[in-house]
Amino acid sequence: MLDFVQQLVSGVALGCVYGLIALGFVLVYKATEVVNFAQGDLMMLGGFFAFTFIGMMGLNYWIGFAGAVAAMALFGMLAERVVVRPILGYPQFSIIMATIGLGYFLRSIAGMIWGTDDLKIETPFSQGVLRMGSLVLAYDKLSVIAATMILCTLLWLFFNKTMLGTAMRASSENMLAAYYMGIPVKRVVSVVWAISAAVATCAGVLLAPITFIHSNVGLVLGLKAFPAAVLGGFGSIPGAVVGGVLIGVIESMAGFYLPEGWKDVAPYVVLLTVLLLKPEGLFGLHVRKKV
C-alpha cells in the first residue's frame, strides 16, 4: 500500500510537469488553433536561460527565475513574429511543420551554446524531504505540484475572467470577426506566445532538479506532453493538467507493476484507446460541423 502511494505521488509530480508543458500547447491552441511542436524545446531553452542566470552568473534563485521567464517571454514573441505570423491561417499542417523546424533549430543551437552535458540548477527545494508517517516526499516534487496548481488556476482565471482572455478566445473562434470587433488580433497572438513561453520556462526551471537540463530534454518530454494535451481535449486548461497527471500516474504505475518496456509505451496505448472511444479527448467539446 505504501509503495502504491509513493508511486502515486511521484506519478502525480511527473504528471504535473507533463501538464505544465501541455498547458503551453493548450494556450497556443486555444488562442490561435496552432499546435506548437516546439513547446518542449521552449521549455528546454527556458531551463538553459535559468541555468545561465543562476548557475553561471550567480544570481539569486528567484531573480534568476524571473529573469529567465521574462527573457523567454520576449523570445516567444520573437518566435511568433518570425515563424508563425506569416503563415497564420494557412493549413494546420504547414504550421506544424514550421514549428517542428523551429524545434530542430533550437535544439541544435542550444547544443552549440551550452554543450551536450547534463546541467543542474541549485534550487531552494533541491534538498530536504517531507515526512508524513512512513511516507517520504521530496520537496522538489512537491514544488512542481504546487506550482502547477497555481499556474493552472491563474491561467484559467485569466482566460475566463479577464478582457484579454476573452479576446483570445474570440480570436481563436473566428479571426476575421475578432478583427471586426476591434480586437488587435496580431498583438493578442503575440501575448499568447509570450505567456506560453513563460509557462514553458516555469516547467523547465522546476524540472531542472528532477531530470537535469540537456538539449534533448524538450523533445523527450514534449512527446509525453502531447498525449497529456490530447487526453485533456486540447482546448481545456484544467484538462491539460488532468491529462498530464493521468499520463504521469499511468507511466509510473506501469513502470512499477508491469514488465519492463511497458513504462514508455503505456501512455500511448492509453492515448490510442481513448482516441478510439472518445476522439475529442476526455474534456473536449463535441460540436457538430456546419456545412
Place this chain on the structure above:
Amino acid sequence: MRFLFKTDYEDDIKLFPHSGYVVTYGVLLALLLIAPHVLSSYLMSQLVFVCIYAIVGVALLILTGFTGQASLGHAAFLAIGAYTAAYLQKYNVPFPVYFLAAGLLTGIIGAMVGFPALRLTGIYLVIATISFALIVEEILARWESVTNGNEGMRVKTLSLLGVAVPRDSPTFYYLCLAVLVLTIVGTLNLLRSPTGRAFVAIRDSETAARSMGVNVALYKVKSFAISAAITGLAGVLFAHKLSFISPEMFTLQLSIEFIIVILIGGTFSLHGAVLGAIFIVMIDPFLTYLKDDMPGIIAGIAAAFGASSATVGNIQSNVAAFASLNGLKGAIYGIIIVLFVLFEPLGLYGRWLKIKLFFQLFPLYKRATFKRQKIYVKSERNR
C-alpha cells in the same frame, strides 16, 4: 506556349498528354539507366537511397497529399516491411514471395491503423500516428524471439531467381529503380481511377465528398492500406540496402524526414516526392562538402579582396571551426524546413512550375499567379 486541345475523356486521363512528355521522360530514363556506368560507387549508393526515399514519398503523397490525412508514423511501416523481409529470409523464403508478403502485411497493418484514424482529424490524427510509431518501435525492441531486440538483425544478400544481387551492384539499383517507376505509374493510374478521385474529394471536403456518395470511411482505410503497403515494399529494399536493421533506425526522426521529403518536393504532384527525395538524400554529402571546402573558398575570396595573409589564415581557421561545430546540421535542417514553409509552400516542384511559366509567358508573367490566398482562422473545433 502549348495549348492542349482535349476532345474527350480519354484525352484528359492520358499518362503522356503530349509528345514532349515522352521525350523528356525517355531521356531521363535513359540517363538513369546508364548512371551505373558513369557515376562513382558512392553516388550510386546515394541514388539507391533516393529511389527508396522517393518510393516512401509517393506512398506518403497518396495519404497526405491526395487524401489529406497527415501521418507522422511512416517509419513504423518501413520498419514492419524491413523486419518482415529479414524474418522470412531466415526460413529461406524466396525474394519475390517475401517482397510481396511484406507489402501485404504492412498493408493490413496500415488498414488496421486506418480504422481508428477514421474518427480523427488534424492534430489528433498526427498524434495518433506518432503514438503508433512509438509503440511499434518499442515492440521491435522487446519482441526478441522475432526481431532479435536491440541487437538488430542481419539481412542476407538478396538473391533473385538464384542469382545473388549484392547491395552495391548495378542490378540492385535497377531493381530499386524498377520498383520506383512501377510505383509511380501505378499511382498515376490510381489517381485517374474512381478511387483516386474519391481520395482527392475527401481531401478537399469530407462533407462534400460524403454528400456526393463517396464512402469516406472505406476510402480513408484504402488510402492508409495502399500507402502503408508501398512503404512496406520500400522497407524491404531499405533492409537489403543497409544489410543490418535495428529498432533505433526507425525513429520519429525518420518519419519527420519522410514528411520533409514531400514538404520540400511539393505536396500536390508526384514530382514532389522524387525531387524531395533527391534533396533529403543529397543534403548530407553537400553539407560535408561545404564543411571541407568552404573555409578555403571564403579565405580565397578574402585574399582576392586584398586581405593580408594573417587575416586570411585567421578567417580560414574561424570558418573551419564554425563549420565543424556539433549540431550545425540540425540547425541547417531546421532553417530549411522553416524557410520552405514560409517562402516556398509549393515546394521545389512548385518553384520549377513558376520558372517554367515565367519563360512561357515572358514578359507577361505576374507574380500573383501562385500567390496564396489570405485566409482567416476559423475554429476547427466548430468544424
